[in-house]
Structure formats: C-alpha cells, structure tokens
Amino acid sequence: MFLPITKAEMESRGWERPDFVYITGDAYVDHSSFGAAIISRVLEAHGYKVAILPQPDWHNPDSVKEFGEPRLGFLVTAGNIDSMVNHYTVNKKPRSQDAYSPGGRRGMRPDHATVVYSNLIKQAYKHIPVIIGGIEASLRRLAHYDYWSNRFRRSILLDSGADLLIYGMGELAMVEVADAMNSGLNIRDITFIPGTVYKSRTTDQVWDGITLPDFASMQKDKTQYARSFSIQEQNTDSISGRPLIESYGEHRYVIQNPPMRPVTTQELDDIYELPYENAWHPVYDAEGGIPAFSEIRFSLTSNRGCYGGCSFCALNFHQGRIVQARSHESLIREAKLMIRRPDFKGYIHDVGGPTANFRHPACRKQIEKGVCPNRQCLFPKVCGNIHADHTDYVALLRELRQLPGVKKVFVRSGIRYDYVMADPDDTFLEELCRYHISGQLRVAPEHVSDHVLQLMGKPGSDVYKAFCRRFEKINRKTGKQQFLVPYLISSHPGSTLEDAIALAETIRDMGFQPDQVQDFYPTPSTASTVMYYTGIDPRNMQPVRSVTSPKEKAMQRALLQYRRPENYSLVRQALIQAGREDLIGYGEKCLIRPGNAAHRGGSRKRNGNTRNEKANKKTERSRSGGRTKKH
Structure with missing residues (x-):
C-alpha cells in the first residue's frame, strides 16, 4: 500500500x-x-x-x-x-x-x-x-x-x-x-547525532572540533574557501572525521557533526527489502507516469559508497568512500520479485551502484581505522593496500543470470577500469564481455591530457590505453566484436584549447565521434567546482586556470564533436586561435576542411566507418529508445 x-x-x-x-x-x-x-x-x-x-x-x-x-x-x-x-x-x-x-x-x-x-x-x-x-x-x-x-x-x-x-x-x-x-x-x-548539521549560539558543546574560516572571510578571499573545502574533504569519514564549525558572525554558528557510520550488510538488506510498491503512485497514470522510474524499474542496487575520488563527483561528500554492499541473498530475492512482474521481459538492466564493480571496502584498514584523510585509493595510482578482487561480483552476476526467467543481466553502471587493471585475474572482464554487455561498454576516461586528468583525480592516459588493449584481447578470445564508448568532459578546470585539440585528435585517431559530450558542470561540494570558482586546487592550494568564458567553453565542447556541421565555425576559430591551422585542410590528420560550414569534418578512413564509428551509430540507435545513465 x-x-x-x-x-x-x-x-x-x-x-x-x-x-x-x-x-x-x-x-x-x-x-x-x-x-x-x-x-x-x-x-x-x-x-x-x-x-x-x-x-x-x-x-x-x-x-x-x-x-x-x-x-x-x-x-x-x-x-x-x-x-x-x-x-x-x-x-x-x-x-x-x-x-x-x-x-x-x-x-x-x-x-x-x-x-x-x-x-x-x-x-x-x-x-x-x-x-x-x-x-x-x-x-x-x-x-x-x-x-x-x-x-x-x-x-x-x-x-x-x-x-x-x-x-x-x-x-x-x-x-x-x-x-x-x-x-x-x-x-x-x-x-x-552523527550525520547532522545544526545551528547554535555557542560552540561550548563541541568537543575536538575544527573551526573553519568564517563566512565573511571566505566571501572576501576565495583562498579561504579553498582551505575550508580541503578541511571538509578530510573529514568525510565516520571514524576519523571531526566536528566542523562555521561562523556567521558573533554568536552564530553552523556546526556539522561527523558523518554517520556506514550501514552493515544486514541493515542495507533490510532497507532495500522494505514493502515498496515498486511503482509510481496511481495518481500519475493519466499523464504516463514518471520518466525517471522507467530507467531503473528493472535494475538492482547492489552497493553504495565510492572510493573512486573523481574531483568532479560529490559522492565522497554524500555517500562516503567506504563501500557498503547488499548480500547475494537479498539481491536474489529482489530479482525473483522482479521476474514475477507482468511487464518483465527477461532483462535485468543493471546490477550496480555508483561504481558497479565495487563490492567491498578498498582495504581491510578502512573497516577499523576509516579512510585515509590525505590519500586516495586509486589516485594518482592504485594504492598498494587496495584489495582488487572481483570474485564476489562475478559470483553474484552468475547467480542472477541463472535464475529462471532471466534472459540477460546487463551491467550499465560505470565500472572503474583502473580497478579492473589492478586485478590480475581476467575472469571478471571476460564474463563482463561474454554475458553482461551488448556490443559496447561505456567507460569514463574523461580526457587524454595527463595534467587535466590529474586535476580530475583520474588515472593517467596510459592506464586507459592499457585497458583498451586488454578489452580488445578479451573480445578476441571470446569471439565478440564489441566496442568501448568513452565518456568525455570538456572545459574542466585546467583544460586549455590545446588540451581540447589533443582530445579531438585522439577522437580522430579512434575513428569515434561521441554523440554526447559533458561540458563541465560546477555543482556544489566538488573539488572541481572549488577550482572553477577560486582558481585554486584545494588539495594542494596550487593555482588552476578555469574556463569561465562562454565562448571558450563552446569552442572546447565543439572540438570534441568537430565533424558536426553546426560546430564548424567554432572549431575553425579554436584551431586558428591555438595556432593549429595545420589541422584545417584535406589531409588524413586534418579535423576540418577549408571553406564554410558546408565542408564539414576532416577526412575519414576511405574504406568506410571504423569499428568505433559503427559502435557510435549503434549507440545513437539505442539512445532513440531511451536514455542511458552516466556514472
């Protein structure tokens, strides 16, 4: 009810x-x-x-x-x-x-x-x-x-x-x-109560608190806000986090208690097995229901929390870095209920969460001592203490796809390819390719310039290239013809026109034209947003150039889709401004041709579309039937 x-x-x-x-x-x-x-x-x-x-x-x-x-x-x-x-x-x-x-x-x-x-x-x-x-x-x-x-x-x-x-x-x-x-x-x-924020006229009740820069000083000096954010980021763990005090003038404070502890597996099972109707309220039937529900109707949430550490993501501040996972038994029970629905067609659309292939804390130390306040698990390289093991996730996927009534189990949440690369066992990637994707796998390298990736909190471009080789090797082994579809971000803080051009050249060499590009979107409580606003990386207090000009943002975005006729003028302006007129012409390496917008993007392979172009067309067809998720 x-x-x-x-x-x-x-x-x-x-x-x-x-x-x-x-x-x-x-x-x-x-x-x-x-x-x-x-x-x-x-x-x-x-x-x-x-x-x-x-x-x-x-x-x-x-x-x-x-x-x-x-x-x-x-x-x-x-x-x-x-x-x-x-x-x-x-x-x-x-x-x-x-x-x-x-x-x-x-x-x-x-x-x-x-x-x-x-x-x-x-x-x-x-x-x-x-x-x-x-x-x-x-x-x-x-x-x-x-x-x-x-x-x-x-x-x-x-x-x-x-x-x-x-x-x-x-x-x-x-x-x-x-x-x-x-x-x-x-x-x-x-x-x-942990996990709460309250107002107070005094700080006498606060034990072991940290006083952040006051609001007035942060308004006047952006450096103070970057410093405050750095302190906040180091206190997002329930074990090591301390109370934070933010002053708004004499005898007026906002006080943040340390985070609430992560839920146990049993608690998470109990939360997800409450008597939900698994539907929108019938009052919405006449208007066709709620579009967002259609995307998750036949998906299973298997975990929460993420230790990926991407600068542009707020999961660290909201769900925390300690991964919490549901039991196999709980997920199987939910899947069996799903199978009995009259509109179920045999396809489980996703088994995942913020990061699908995280099913346990990054290391054993986190359980007793919490996350490291000044270190990331996967960045700038995979920590030596990380427990990179997909055994549990593989077992879960096997159980789900063997259920009567299930034709296919997809994994559509994002996977961390650097975590896959840290696991020497190919079993997960092989079974992912064999059973859990359909023609293409979406991954998020985000960029190719290493200094931009460093600001993003992402692994270097060499890790993505190594993953591409491993993915292709697995597909040859399994006899599959499948493709990687990368997510890319334009105009992230630190990205220059030269960086955007380097990314466009990589897209050219891949023979891949992305149908969607995410222009960097500054949202509250991310390190990237702090960089955008303050011009400072809060992790090391070093200056960062941010793209705030609408014109340059448009040029960087257009470069990532340089073959589109409507982007011709912006791409041409960007190449001229960056002194890269060598990429305007008729050669194999050129991005666009001379002339007007009617002469769109540079040359392609003369024997037709490359495999990635074919994959991209398949992506566009699949998108016409419904939206895809980005994690």
Whole structure:
C-alpha cells in the first residue's frame, strides 16, 4: 500500500494526523531508488506514521497544510537531484523535461526547492520542527559556491530557516532524530547525532572540533574557501572525521557533526527489502507516469559508497568512500520479485551502484581505522593496500543470470577500469564481455591530457590505453566484436584549447565521434567546482586556470564533436586561435576542411566507418529508445 499523499488517503488509514509530513520536489515513486521512498519506509518500519506531500504548489502557502500540523515535524527534500541541476543545463538554459515529474512536465518544483518549501512551512507553522535532507541539502550543508547565481552562499540551513539538516544517505540518522523527538526532546537540543548539521549560539558543546574560516572571510578571499573545502574533504569519514564549525558572525554558528557510520550488510538488506510498491503512485497514470522510474524499474542496487575520488563527483561528500554492499541473498530475492512482474521481459538492466564493480571496502584498514584523510585509493595510482578482487561480483552476476526467467543481466553502471587493471585475474572482464554487455561498454576516461586528468583525480592516459588493449584481447578470445564508448568532459578546470585539440585528435585517431559530450558542470561540494570558482586546487592550494568564458567553453565542447556541421565555425576559430591551422585542410590528420560550414569534418578512413564509428551509430540507435545513465 502506498503511503498517503492526500488527507483523504490518510483518513482512510484511520489516522487523525501523521507523525511526519514529508515534502519532496519529486513525484511520489515508492521505489528504493528514490530517497523519499527509502526514508519514509524506514520511518514506517520503526513505527512512525509518514504522509508524503509530493510537489506542493509553492505559489500557494496553503499547499503545505494538506495534512494539517504533524505530531513531530516536517521533512523536506528537493528530490533525487539538486533542483538547480534538475532545472538548468550547464549553459543555464531551462531543460525541456523534468524526468522526476508526471509525464516529464517542467515547472513542478521551484528553484532552490529546499529553501522555498522550508520557508513556506515556517510561514504556516512557526513552531513545528523542519528537518531538511536529500542531495540538495547534503551538498549545500556548509557555505558553498552556487554556479547558477554566480554567488557564494551561506549554509542552506540558514537560508531555509530549517531546524536541523541530515546529510548523507540519512536512514540511521533519521531514525535517531525521530526517536529523540518522540521522546520529547526539543529539536534545538538535538545536537549530538552523527550525520547532522545544526545551528547554535555557542560552540561550548563541541568537543575536538575544527573551526573553519568564517563566512565573511571566505566571501572576501576565495583562498579561504579553498582551505575550508580541503578541511571538509578530510573529514568525510565516520571514524576519523571531526566536528566542523562555521561562523556567521558573533554568536552564530553552523556546526556539522561527523558523518554517520556506514550501514552493515544486514541493515542495507533490510532497507532495500522494505514493502515498496515498486511503482509510481496511481495518481500519475493519466499523464504516463514518471520518466525517471522507467530507467531503473528493472535494475538492482547492489552497493553504495565510492572510493573512486573523481574531483568532479560529490559522492565522497554524500555517500562516503567506504563501500557498503547488499548480500547475494537479498539481491536474489529482489530479482525473483522482479521476474514475477507482468511487464518483465527477461532483462535485468543493471546490477550496480555508483561504481558497479565495487563490492567491498578498498582495504581491510578502512573497516577499523576509516579512510585515509590525505590519500586516495586509486589516485594518482592504485594504492598498494587496495584489495582488487572481483570474485564476489562475478559470483553474484552468475547467480542472477541463472535464475529462471532471466534472459540477460546487463551491467550499465560505470565500472572503474583502473580497478579492473589492478586485478590480475581476467575472469571478471571476460564474463563482463561474454554475458553482461551488448556490443559496447561505456567507460569514463574523461580526457587524454595527463595534467587535466590529474586535476580530475583520474588515472593517467596510459592506464586507459592499457585497458583498451586488454578489452580488445578479451573480445578476441571470446569471439565478440564489441566496442568501448568513452565518456568525455570538456572545459574542466585546467583544460586549455590545446588540451581540447589533443582530445579531438585522439577522437580522430579512434575513428569515434561521441554523440554526447559533458561540458563541465560546477555543482556544489566538488573539488572541481572549488577550482572553477577560486582558481585554486584545494588539495594542494596550487593555482588552476578555469574556463569561465562562454565562448571558450563552446569552442572546447565543439572540438570534441568537430565533424558536426553546426560546430564548424567554432572549431575553425579554436584551431586558428591555438595556432593549429595545420589541422584545417584535406589531409588524413586534418579535423576540418577549408571553406564554410558546408565542408564539414576532416577526412575519414576511405574504406568506410571504423569499428568505433559503427559502435557510435549503434549507440545513437539505442539512445532513440531511451536514455542511458552516466556514472
């Protein structure tokens, strides 16, 4: 049974009022891939009554009064994605669709949704506690740079007026907060729970805390923000992390408690086996449902957390670096339920998580002592202590593909190819190629220039080249004709026009024309965003040149798709500006031909498309039937 989303549904359960009203910027999908569904079902399992208020009309202050005054408080999330990322492209243009709204309809949530919803609640119910969480609150929990307004903003806890913020995945912290409130403790006195952020007039209660640069100094001096971020990044572990104190003037502090501990395998199993309906609420049927659900309907989440350490990724700040995995038995039970659905066609679309081939912590030391605060597991090279072993993941995939009713099990989450290369056993890569991909494997080298890769926190280009050779060798062995489809990022901090041209030349030599390129998108709480805003690498405080000019960003992006006629002018300007007119002509190595846009990209192989070009055409055909995920 779905949790109630209207007062009538609540009353049909015999409730006079809920314990919590949960406001979310997404439509209500009761599935474990949606944060609101997980938190509400976890609270329900602990005996709390939760009503869901999806996408209330923020133009109408009364919209938050649907269920009246809850017994304990309001919970607020912007949804599965930061509301600004949900609304705008990297060029700050409105997106044409909201995949988390009925029928993909735009305009169902406000910008900065967490702030807007929380302020609406405070206007309607001045003394009712408001607790914010989800990805938007989690990554904006302390002062941060906001790309869309080009402003340095305060903690979202202050702008929202909320009483408490839960960061990270939130299940354990949410139950502790609910139990404390249920016991009669005032929300202002809940200052002791890991994984929470609170406001205070004093720091007397903080033990072993670190005082970050204050907000005013960070506004004036970007170097101070880079220093603050470096400290934050070193305190994202539940074992080694310390409380962080951020001052906003005399007697006004935002205090972040250390992260909540990772969940155990049993706890993760329990979370994912709660009685979800695994569907969108029927109220959305008339509009064709929720597009985002279609992508994950037949996928299995096997793990959370990531020690990949990419600079442009916020997983370190949200899920943490210690990998937590579900048991085989739990995943098999979920798969069997999936198989019984009438619309299941025999294909499990994914078995993974942030990184599919991570199924255990990076090393044994992490379990007892936590992650290394000043070292990464895979960067700049694979740590000597890492336990690179795919045995468990291979066994899991074998069990799943042997289930009656399963035709094929795909792995579509990202895999870390440097971790694959660290494993001397070819079994995983061989079985991946033989059973779990269909013609192409998506990987994320991101770039080819080593100094850009260093800023990205990615392995050097030689590692990707070695992986390509190993992939091709395995495919020859298995008799498969399959291809790598690389994800690439343009205009990342540190990338110059010369770097973008080097990447374009690599694309030319591969015979591969990417149908999608990700222009670097500065989002809160990533090292790359700090580089973009401050011009400083927070890991070593060295200067970094960032591409902030819209024209240069457009040129770098165009170079990665230089064969497209609409990009001809930008590519030509970029080559001339960089002094690379040698790449304009009719030779085999030229990117474009002289003349106007009608003379598009440079020469190709005269005997037709290369294998990678064929793979790219196959990618374009597959995309016409549905979106693919990028991890």
